Amino acid sequence: MILQTDTISLTLQGNRLLNDIALEVRPGEVLGLIGPNGAGKSTLLRVMAGLLRPDTGCVFLDGRDLFTMPPEERGRHLAYLPQEAPASIGMSVRDVVALGRLPHRRTASAQQDAAAVRQALDAVGMSAFADRSSASLSGGERARILLARALAVQAPVMLADEPVAALDPAQALTVMNLFGQYAAQGQAVAVVLHDLALAARFCTRIAVLSEGRLVGIGTPAEVLTDALFAEVYGVAVRRCGEVAVPWSLVASTRRP
Numbered sequence: 430m431i432l433q434t435d436t437i438s439l440t441l442q443g444n445r446l447l448n449d450i451a452l453e454v455r456p457g458e459v460l461g462l463i464g465p466n467g468a469g470k471s472t473l474l475r476v477m478a479g480l481l482r483p484d485t486g487c488v489f490l491d492g493r494d495l496f497t498m499p500p501e502e503r504g505r506h507l508a509y510l511p512q513e514a515p516a517s518i519g520m521s522v523r524d525v526v527a528l529g530r531l532p533h534r535r536t537a538s539a540q541q542d543a544a545a546v547r548q549a550l551d552a553v554g555m556s557a558f559a560d561r562s563s564a565s566l567s568g569g570e571r572a573r574i575l576l577a578r579a580l581a582v583q584a585p586v587m588l589a590d591e592p593v594a595a596l597d598p599a600q601a602l603t604v605m606n607l608f609g610q611y612a613a614q615g616q617a618v619a620v621v622l623h624d625l626a627l628a629a630r631f632c633t634r635i636a637v638l639s640e641g642r643l644v645g646i647g648t649p650a651e652v653l654t655d656a657l658f659a660e661v662y663g664v665a666v667r668r669c670g671e672v673a674v675p676w677s678l679v680a681s682t683r684r685p
């Protein structure tokens with residue numbers, strides 16, 4: 430399935446958070462969403478997930494308006510992994526992951542649900558934690574369980590908001606590899622990342638947001654230029670091999 434935003438704009442409490450953003454997430458690709466803190470990445474992802482309605486513009490899933498689709502159907506097509514989720518007090522890890530099956534409650538058997546939860550836990554290496562209380566997890570473990578919940582949806586489109594922010598390098602690689610495999614199976618993935626080395630390594634294309642606007646989109650090589658680091662992030666980089674390492678702040682009119 431292809432997910433498209435058609436020049437969407439959104440103002441909340443007098444703040445223009447998104448400004449005429451048109452992009453698409455295609456089957457088989459991992460689209461990275463990058464940009465400084467407060468650029469609008471999470472807001473955009475929530476609009477793409479159908480959780481926030483834009484003031485103008487539409488979001489289309491295979492040409493259908495996302496906001497006229499029955500919520501359960503939308504939930505089967507789109508898996509959304511939030512940046513943060515409230516602790517699920519009293520729920521086991523398995524039960525938290527099973528929440529991902531809610532959109533399927535009228536369409537899937539108990540066996541299909543159980544198999545999807547098992548596979549998702551296995552994919553994130555958390556099967557041994559299935560009976561643990563979700564409240565007892567470390568930050569990184571909780572992040573992997575949230576990812577498992579999103580994987581359990583088995584949706585053709587995955588929208589993930591900073592899924593590796595709490596993870597060590599090995600876990601981060603594992604998760605990004607999972608998204609790569611997901612895309613290789615023909616699913617469409619959009620992922621918000623601050624780690625630009627991971628974005629360069631795993632994203633097919635990268636979209637750059639700054640102050641609510643889409644200021645660049647293309648392959649990692651096209652987008653992750655020294656000019657981008659200076660103009661969008663206000664940092665100068667040094668190149669260590671192929672990796673750009675943020676090195677120093679540059680004078681900018683945009684940053685405080």
Ligand SMILES: Nc1ncnc2c1ncn2[C@@H]1O[C@H](COP(=O)(O)OP(=O)(O)OP(=O)(O)O)[C@@H](O)[C@H]1O
Pocket residue numbers: 441442444446464465466467468469470471472473
């Ligand atoms: N409900 C709201 N009302 C008003 N402003 C909001 C609301 N939600 C978010 N914002 C503001 O919108 C801007 C974009 O927020 P958003 O969370 O989308 O940024 P982000 O790019 O994901 O940032 P980060 O990298 O820090 O997670 C921020 O300045 C934020 O304070």
